[in-house]
Amino acid sequence: MRATRFFISTTKEAPSEAELASHKLMLRAGLIKRLGSGLYTWMPLGLRVLRRVEAVVREEMNRAGALELLMPAVQPAELWEESGRWAVFGPQMLKIKDRHQRDFCFGPTHEEVITDVARREIKSYRQLPLNFYQIQMKFRDEIRPRFGVMRAREFLMKDAYSFHASRDSLEATYLTMYDAYARVFTRLGLKFRAVAADTGAIGGSGSHEFHVLADSGEDTLAYCPDSDYAANMELAEALPPAAPRDVPTESLREVDTPKQTSCEDVAALLDIPLARTVKLVAYVAGEQMVAVLVRGDHAVNEVKLGKQAGMADFRLAGEAEIREAFACPPGFLGPVGLDRTRIRVLADRSVIEMSDFVCGANKPKLHLAGVNFSRDLPEPDLVADIRNVVAGDPSPDGRGRLELCKGIEVGHVFQLGSKYSQAMNATYLDEAGKAQAMEMGCYGIGVSRVVAAAIEQNHDAKGIIWPKSMAPFLLVIIAIGYGKSEAVKAAADALYADLSTAGIDVLLDDRDERPGVMFADAELIGIPHRVTIGERGLKDGMIEYQPRQNEAAPDGDARSVALADARTFLTGLLKL
RNA sequence: CGGGGUGUAGCGCAGUCUGGUAGCGCGCCUGCUUUGGGAGCAGGAUGUCGGAGGUUCGAAUCCUCUCACCCCGACCA
Structure with a gap:
């Protein structure tokens, strides 16, 4: 290509709205132009890069035995009502009406459509397994689009869906896809890590995310340098403390904390380690007020919290609810003296090991010190792993300590099971002539995000340094x-x-x-x-x-x- | 959704407080010079000052409404 016949539109300065290196560089290099929030035109130069990523993905999908097809971007509401997701998916879905006032959406994902394809086409176990994929624009009405194509509303995605007559077959294809993804990101010249991921409400036995490692990543990953353990922080298990609870040595007493409303402030005032404080976070699950206890230096993990009994549907309590239930303003809440018939107490594993700890007194401007379970308050109603791991926690596989790093999620492989096939009646006849719901897997790669992630990982003061496999x-x-x-x-x-x-x-x-x-x-x-x-x-x-x-x-x-x-x-x- | 901020030339910005009809840098056009790391000189073009309404003799500037975009938050009390 001759530059005089191509279109090069570089600038010295990036628009002020660009924050991330990749976003700035993509705009300065003239790869993309912004049309609206989360909407970008891929200019000829940028499109060349996108196509090269696509090519690698396509080659590896084909090699892994997946079959390319192309589904409609616009999908009828009926399908989503069948799966039950029309209402559930919520405002992230761009809903549109046609001239007859019928409901459609611009597809944020394609499980419903592909399941419809499968139930129409697949009659017999002899046709299985099958794995279909497409590379197509998706639209998700993100709460807050940002970082250019990193978190855009319209984005290019490769999504694959596999269908199986058995769990074993699904797991075999899952592994094939896992390997294919590793090949894709290796060929693209990216430093990446596959991590165990949360399977969410769907359940299923397996899910891994592929993350490009970059400090600007929005996800936190936990990994063990001494083993191959790696997981998204949402999932990474915090093991129970090895040491048993010490016997109390202090007596319960109130301490004045006129302005100290956080564990950090209280620990500083009392000159004690943050790890000796207990934090109470108030949630409402259904109609029940739930007091969640974690150590002062820990953070509640709401993904884990949502998996606990009775916590399927929860939210943070509002200030008014807190005042009503605790008779105390936020900032001084604690687990001592609660009406346990009204307030359920859920504690992290690390909390029940604590003795002589400090917590809110449920009275304004007061905290309690020298607090001990059994002596000063009943044991919690439930003890579980409900906190985020921190660096230095023991690895769940027992082989060293965890480290944390940041990653950009660029791929996700998922064993769906029969959620969609059951809801949408996608069945095949087995060897006995009996109708069975298909087992399904789904596998996504954020193609346009990969471009941005690659730049995050490969740039210097002068600009982009493309890996050879994706250079324009x-x-x-x-x-x-x-x-x-x-x-x-x-x-x-x-x-x-x-x-x-x-x-x-x-x-x-x-x-x-x-x-x-x-x-x-x-x-x-x-x-x-x-x-x-x-x-x-x-x-x-x-x-x-x-x-x-x-x-x-x-x-x-x-x-x-x-x-x-x-x-x-x-x-x-x-x-x- | 809550809070904050910004909309002035293609891009980056000043001007707004204190009303008088719009400016700087980069880019763009023309000419000459220059030609191994984002050139120099001279000349030039480009704005319904986000939009609507209002106040005023007069509005980028003050008031009201509205739209768009950005940032922070939406878990630690």
């Missing part, structure tokens, strides 16, 4: 004085033709720009390999090669190359 061009020829120098023009044209013939995706920068502009654009856009042709080098029959790289992935060194050897050198370097 593999090599750029910067021709200095292309319009002025016959020698430069001849050499650049010849090399461009040679490399193009050799199948290398090469951009010839034949624009009438100053060298600095061309260098800066090439670096901003992130093209992995650069060749400079100018009269200065050509005098001696030489051209220059320079890789665009970071230390992590050395591509060889900058060097001068004889023009006569350029083709051989470059095709060898690019392994073609």
Whole structure:
């Protein structure tokens, strides 16, 4: 491609709304243009990258035996009513009406549609298993779109759905997909980690998320450096404390805390470790007030909380509810002296091991110290793992301690089971001629998000550094004085033709720009390999090669190359 | 949904408090010079000041309404 026939629109400055490096760089490099909140046009340069990611995903899906199809983006409400998700999915779903006032949505996902396909097409166990996938735009009306295409409302997703006659078959395909995903992200040159994930209300026996590792990630991951344990923090188990509860040594007493409404403040006032305080977070589950206890230095994990008995449907209590139930304003709540017929007490495992702890007194401006279970208050109604793990917690597999890191979720594999096939009556006849609900799996990759995630992981002060497998061009020829120098023009044209013939995706920068502009654009856009042709080098029959790289992935060194050897050198370097 | 903020040229911003008819940098156009790291000089174009209504002789500026976008929060009391 010649730059003069392509469309390059780079800028020195990024719009002020862009916060994240990848968002800024995508806008500055002219990969995307914003149309509205969470809506982006993929410009020719950006689309090249997106297509290259798609190509890798498509190849690996095909290799894994999945079959590509394309479902409608717009889906009738009836299907969603069948699965029961029309009401449940909520405001994240963009609902639309046609001219007859019939309800539709712009598909946020395609379980319903594919299940409808399956129930129409699959009659016999002999047709199973099957795995369908598509690469398509989805729309989710995010609460708060941000970070460009990282969390956009319209986004490109690869979604696959598998159908099975047995649990074993589902698990086999699940593993195949897991391996395919690992291949995809490896080929894309990304540092990633697969982690065990929460299966949510759907249940099922398996779910893994694939995260690109980046400090800007929105998800927190827990992993064990000494084993292969890795899980999303939503799921990662906090083991019960090894040590038994100590016997009380202090007596119960009130302490004045006129302004201390948080555990941090109280611990500072009393000059004790935060881990000696107990925090009470008030929830309402159904109609019941629930006092949730965690250690002062811990945080409630609401995903875990939602899995506890009686907590299927819960929310944080409002201030008025708190005052009514505890007869005390927020900031001084504690588990001592509660009316346990009205308030249920749910404690994290780490709390019941504590003795002589500090907590709110249920009186304004007062806390209690020297508090002990059994002596000062009854044991909790339920003890469970309901907190987030923290760095240093023992690994649930018993082989070391957990570390935390941030990740960008780019893939998710999921064993669905028969939730949708049962709800939508997707059955096949088994060997005995009996109708059975199909087992299902689903597998997603956020294609457009992968592009942003790759930039988060691969950029420097000058711009993007594309992994070779997703670069919009593999090599750029910067021709200095292309319009002025016959020698430069001849050499650049010849090399461009040679490399193009050799199948290398090469951009010839034949624009009438100053060298600095061309260098800066090439670096901003992130093209992995650069060749400079100018009269200065050509005098001696030489051209220059320079890789665009970071230390992590050395591509060889900058060097001068004889023009006569350029083709051989470059095709060898690019392994073609 | 709650709180905060911002809308002025393609992009980044000043001007708003204190009303007098719009400016800077980058970019863009023309010419000359320049040509190995985002050029210099000269000249030039571009705005319904987000929208609607109001106050006023006069509104980017004050008032009301509205729209859009961004940030924070929506778990630790």
